[in-house]
Amino acid sequence: MDNAQKGGDLDSVGGVGACKVTACAYNSSLECSAENIQVGNHAGQAECDTFQERM
Ligand code: SF4
DSSP states (O other), X not given: OOOOOOOXXXXXXXXXXXXXXXXXXXXXXXXXXXXXXXXXXXXXXXXETTOOBOO
């Protein structure tokens, strides 16, 4: 079997994707626009440490 083909979209760049925290300045139409984010563990829950409140 010839398996030289690679899957995935070569033009797509990895990103954070969907986020429902609309109060965050990085949130644009329920998508995160930050280049990368830090996620921390707060009381057993994953929480975004990059969150920045909208002005
Ligand atoms: S920075 Fe964090 S909280 Fe803000 S939109 Fe991105 S993932 Fe959501």
